Amino acid sequence: MPHLPIMHRPAFEAFVLGLPAATLVRQWRDDSVAKVGGRIFCLLDRDPGEVWLKVSDMAFELMTDVPGIRPAPYFARAGWVAISHLSPLDDAEVRAYIVAAHGLVAQRLSRKARTALGLD
Numbered sequence: 189m190p191h192l193p194i195m196h197r198p199a200f201e202a203f204v205l206g207l208p209a210a211t212l213v214r215q216w217r218d219d220s221v222a223k224v225g226g227r228i229f230c231l232l233d234r235d236p237g238e239v240w241l242k243v244s245d246m247a248f249e250l251m252t253d254v255p256g257i258r259p260a261p262y263f264a265r266a267g268w269v270a271i272s273h274l275s276p277l278d279d280a281e282v283r284a285y286i287v288a289a290h291g292l293v294a295q296r297l298s299r300k301a302r303t304a305l306g307l308d
Contacts, residue, residue, distance in 0.1 A: 194282045195273045197235035203283060204230065207290045209305035222290075225301045229293035230286050238270040239282055241289040 194200050197220055204210050204222035211223050220232040230241035240260040243251060248267045251257045256275030260268035271282055294307050302308045 193236070193273070193279050194286070195232070195236040195239060197232060200232040200239065204286065204290075207287065209294070209307055210290065222286075224290055224294045224307075225297040225305055227293050227297070229289040233270065236273060238272050239286065240268055240270045241285055242266070242268050242292050243285065243289065244292065247285075247288075 194203060201212055201220050204220075205212055207222075207224070209224050210229075213221050213223065215221050217234075219234070221228055222230045228242075230239060232238075233240055240263060242263075245267060248259075248269060251269050251271075252259055254275060254277075256272040257277075258270050258272075260270040271277060271285070277285075294302065294305075297305070297307070299308065
């Protein structure tokens with residue numbers, strides 16, 4: 189099977205489900221939505237499409253100046269970006285941002301929730 193980029197549903201879903209305590213649902217317009225502890229940390233908007241994810245405040249400021257990366261609609265006020273396949277980021281970089289998004293959201297869970305999920 190050829191390597192599919194993270195912007196395609198099968199690769200995106202397989203990758204996020206490999207992260208600790210991650211779950212996946214299809215919601216809204218059939219987006220693939222990844223959650224940890226019931227909270228969204230990233231999603232794939234369409235297939236192939238944009239990866240929307242939570243980033244740090246500094247990353248948000250820097251990334252939204254990059255062509256192919258924009259504030260994520262509806263989620264931007266919470267520090268989310270939408271990364272298009274037209275961005276200069278390669279597959280490994282997008283995967284690293286997904287891992288970071290998972291960590292950002294997981295660390296905001298209560299200690300009890302993190303412990304129950306095996307994250308502490």
